[in-house]
Amino acid sequence: MNFDKDLDARGLNCPLPILRAKKALNDMTGGQVLRILSTDPGSVKDFAAFAKQTGNELLSSAENNKEFEFYLKRK
Amino acid sequence: MGAIPEIASIDELIQRRLDEILPQRIEQAMQAREEGRTPSMTIIATKGTLDWAYPPFILASTAAALGWDVKVFFTFYGLNLLKKDISDLKVSPLGNPGMPMKMPFGPDWFKSLNWNIPNLVQAGIPGFESVATMLMQQTIKNNGVASIDELRSLSQEADVKFLACQMTVELFGFNHDDFIDGLDFVGAATFLPEAAKANVSLFI
Numbered sequence: 001m002n003f004d005k006d007l008d009a010r011g012l013n014c015p016l017p018i019l020r021a022k023k024a025l026n027d028m029t030g031g032q033v034l035r036i037l038s039t040d041p042g043s044v045k046d047f048a049a050f051a052k053q054t055g056n057e058l059l060s061s062a063e064n065n066k067e068f069e070f071y072l073k074r075k
Numbered sequence: 076m077g078a079i080p081e082i083a084s085i086d087e088l089i090q091r092r093l094d095e096i097l098p099q100r101i102e103q104a105m106q107a108r109e110e111g112r113t114p115s116m117t118i119i120a121t122k123g124t125l126d127w128a129y130p131p132f133i134l135a136s137t138a139a140a141l142g143w144d145v146k147v148f149f150t151f152y153g154l155n156l157l158k159k160d161i162s163d164l165k166v167s168p169l170g171n172p173g174m175p176m177k178m179p180f181g182p183d184w185f186k187s188l189n190w191n192i193p194n195l196v197q198a199g200i201p202g203f204e205s206v207a208t209m210l211m212q213q214t215i216k217n218n219g220v221a222s223i224d225e226l227r228s229l230s231q232e233a234d235v236k237f238l239a240c241q242m243t244v245e246l247f248g249f250n251h252d253d254f255i256d257g258l259d260f261v262g263a264a265t266f267l268p269e270a271a272k273a274n275v276s277l278f279i
Binding site: 011012013014015016018019021022023040050053054 | 140220
């Protein structure tokens with residue numbers, strides 16, 4: 001999947017992946033896609049909730065070898 | 076002469092139709108209002124140790140990232156969390172049976188050991204708290220957990236409002252210069268009306 005910005009949140013724990021993602025989204029424009037890599041198992045539910053609450057669309061959420069990959073489309 | 080029963084039946088029709096429509100309309104209007112509303116949270120932070128510094132800053136920064144309106148009122152020992160220099164925040168395992176006492180280094184078997192040290196011994200060893208704090212700081216780093224300093228600045232960047240209890244400043248003999256910028260020094264009377272409006276209000 002194509003993305004406009006990449007955020008490596010691997011090794012970071014709650015709530016840093018969400019806070020860093022929010023910060024990255026702030027620098028982007030509507031419709032742009034942010035890819036996030038994370039190792040925090042809690043981030044799967046957290047990113048779903050974050051998307052629901054903020055209106056940014058979670059395009060995909062996948063796990064690969066204990067690493068999580070999210071694609072968020074900025075509102 | 077037939078006009079009177081007609082009006083009565085029209086009234087009845089209107090009444091019946093209103094009963095059908097109104098609850099639906101009210102429901103829709105309330106839903107629209109709820110969706111347009113920015114959720115808000117107020118927190119009272121009363122503790123001044125390294126461990127208890129986490130909940131207010133984690134919740135405040137996360138809520139701000141979700142787009143919520145957040146205010147934190149720091150009072151009593153909580154005021155320590157607003158000092159310019161918070162590198163001296165400590166954690167005390169003394170009298171805290173909930174705190175795991177594990178080592179953040181060495182081989183896995185060593186890290187998984189839980190050191191049950193009696194309170195009496197903890198209290199008697201000079202510098203026990205400093206060592207425990209050092210170990211906690213190392214554990215925090217090893218686990219990719221943010222520092223208090225980082226969570227605090229992230230909160231401020233995200234427009235979390237920090238309110239500092241003026242009474243405590245005087246009680247503990249602090250100076251406004253001891254604290255970070257961007258604070259409002261206020262009293263309970265300023266905070267409570269904010270808490271009354273909030274969707275979530277926490278005492279930590």
